[in-house]
Amino acid sequence: MANRSSPDAPCDDTARLQALQRYGILDTPMEPAYDELADIAGHVCEAPVALISLLDSDRQWFKAARGLAVRETPLNQSVCQYAIRQPGVFIVPDMAKDARFAHFGIVTQENPLRFYAGAPLITPDGYALGTLCVLDHRPRELSPRVQELLCALARQVIRLLELKRANDRQGQMLADLEAARHQMSVLAHTDVLTGLANRRSFTERLRQELALLQRGGESACLLMMDIDHFKRVNDVYGHHVGDQALQLFAALCREEFRAADVVSRWGGEEFLALLPATHVDQAQVVAQRVHAALAAHPLPGMEPPLVLAVSMGLTSFDPLRPLDMTLRLLDSALYAAKREGRSRTVVL
Template sequence: MPSNLDVCSAEYEEQRLQALADYQILDTPEESAFDDIVEVASLICEAPIAVVTFVDRDRQWFKSEKGLGVRETLLDVSICAHAILQPGLFIVPDTTQDPRFANNPLVTGEPHLRFYAGALLESHDGYPLGTLCVLDYQPRELTERQRFALQALANQVVAHMELMQAHREQAELIRELEATRHELAKRAATDPLTGLLNRRAFEQRLNQEVALIQRGAPPAALMLIDLDHFKRVNDALGHQAGDEVLVRFTDLCREAFRQADVIGRWGGEEFVVMLPRATVAEARHAADRLHQLLATTPMRDDISSPLFITASIGVCSLTGSSDLDGCLQKTDELLYRAKAQGRNRTVCES
């Protein structure tokens, strides 16, 4: 326990208040667990008033109360503020005979409190937080059994607070683990350069779409894109410049395609797009938009001659009877037909 000198210090009081704040108990709603403890304390001690109170900076706040009808009072009328300055039980048999409380407005006026007994509520590291107290309108004493029971019930208050804190920490840990799991799953499914789905994740999404189509969803379209002569960019400007071109091309894809369309990096300079609920003709229009953007948007304009690139594209349909591997192979064949016909064009299945 801290020394008496420490107890009187402002630093110690700040540490005590921080310990109280760590429990996140102040200004929380009423809870049956605390209400039950207050009821039992009132019954055992044969007291009309019982309170779980916490001593804040300038007030005492009641987590649960019986017989008072208020949730907080100013600190300057608090008997509990004196109780937390000593360990164990703090008992005032007759408040009118105690110079510390004889002029207290709660003693001289309503509700005319004459008896007080408070069991200390301590944090796990020994800071006094408040009390479980019982009060009466008549001067009196507690029996030894009542004293023991009051302290035991106070220990249960602290134990429940510790349990609540552990539950909050566990919930926070679960949220952090879930966020980490989500981030790891996202990284496992994402191409690190472009932020698009990687090949494995795209194939999973493609399988899902085919399954939906087989259950009656409208057909979709599949598009395979290859950047023309991309090796020349790497050879002339370096791989870092090549990476910048791939990122810029990704931005153009996001502009050319719908938000519902799924874009992935198939590998190297190859990209793949799945267009749900789209016909081959609609996919062809989207490919034309991409060609137009490529024709008017330099991939790099920080060099002497702005760099433009073109792309070859193959498009096929996804229907309920589609074989996924066969569809991917067909799209690949259409892509190479576009290259054979002179590149910078789209070839669709007939």
């Protein structure tokens, strides 16, 4: 439990301010639930002004303000900073006769406030965040029974703050769960090494595209790509360099393919790309860009430079042809490219 010092003693407010920040309440809009508690406090205490005051590092900020037009005042004009340092209700019968407060603006203003009574807002772990306070234009007192009721209302304010905090935590938990769910979904559909679509998710995308084509959608193309002599890269330089080669190829694909295209790691060093709304001649241009990008970007950190090359098979995505037949045709085109000398694109 936090210990509160005597009203006039200096204190280190660090822990109390940290506790206040945990509630995330400062500078939030006024809310009926808090306004109603302030109204009840003013009615019970027969006071024209009732405030839910929260003490920040250099100001007191009002979550609810009945009978007062401002939302905050400087801390050096705050009676509440005294009220939070003692248990029970802090009462000043006549602020004009109290040297601590007689110079405050609320006391020296036209139609001054004279009477103050504040019940501290004490958290379950013992920190006083502020007060539920009432003020009047005339000097007066509060009966013990009314003081008890003011303290009871202050506890209701804390219950509202605790409820807000619990709701905020629940909201954050739900957001974290949604983020985790999204991340799991991404991982389930993404190749971990390259960040491209994996075979499972790409196959589903192919089925969707085939259904669109069968309903009269624009023509599309498929491009199968296989990194040339990849086994030699692994054997000579090691699998870690092979992984870097796959990552480099994936990065170049992200740059050279268009935003509407979908590229996947089909398996091993083999990649498959869907080019929607694309004719074969347009797809050949994209394929040539990939060939050129590989030639211009050797694998970083290798001496002598290691330049990758890729063989490609290209075909139109015919909606009248079963998907497995289209994939076999692509595979045939790819191996034709390898037989013809690699680092080229064959169209079937």
